[in-house]
């Protein structure tokens with residue numbers, strides 16, 4: 001499958017390398033592919049991942065991953081050209097974070113009655129947006145392993161077939177079957193859940209070796 005990853009931060013790079021390793025064709029999007037920002041990474045973890053503009057990457061992807069800071073999400077979608085998303089599965093890993101105080105956890109820029117997931121779906125009304133992978137730190141996004149145990153991934157979105165694709169891709173990346181919370185408005189709960197992960201990250205000296213699991217009996 002052609003997977004277009006919008007974003008060259010840690011999340012974009014981890015997912016691009018992970019998808020490439022399991023056999024997908026991957027393009028990672030950046031404002032200026034000629035700037036050399038990805039050269040070292042492409043020589044190692046990102047071997048044979050192509051780099052393109054945001055527009056080239058969105059056009060390339062049959063599935064598109066949105067992995068950019070919330071402050072720049074709309075700008076990146078505009079650069080990518082919203083028509084390149086029409087009909088496609090968009091896996092939205094963003095959290096709408098605002099960093100107000102140095103050394104303190106960020107806060108959510110929106111919530112309760114709205115969410116980043118819903119905003120992304122409104123910006124891309126013809127796309128099939130799924131909130132996905134926003135509740136785990138990037139070092140654990142591919143083949144998560146906690147002493148032999150695996151965390152859970154919760155998702156939400158309006159389109160069942162898009163969520164099936166999101167589940168299939170998560171399982172290919174080494175996750176158990178995802179837990180579907182419902183329509184995209186459930187991002188209102190998944191984005192605060194990410195704040196639990198992030199706050200614990202700050203409280204434990206930026207260790208990051210934690211993830212979320214639903215226990216059942």
Ligand SMILES: NC(=O)c1ccc[n+]([C@@H]2O[C@H](COP(=O)([O-])OP(=O)(O)OC[C@H]3O[C@@H](n4cnc5c(N)ncnc54)[C@H](OP(=O)(O)O)[C@@H]3O)[C@@H](O)[C@H]2O)c1
Nearest residue numbers: 007008009010011030031067068069070072094095137138
């Ligand atoms: N970090 C984690 O472990 C983690 C876990 C779960 C979810 N998330 C969420 O995942 C998303 C991605 O996080 P990240 O830390 O990997 O990425 P990031 O560093 O926040 O974003 C990197 C991307 O932002 C683009 N960018 C920066 N300034 C821009 C501007 N002025 N206009 C347009 N684009 C601009 C960069 O473009 P260029 O490539 O051109 O420089 C780059 O592709 C965030 O929403 C985050 O909250 C993060």
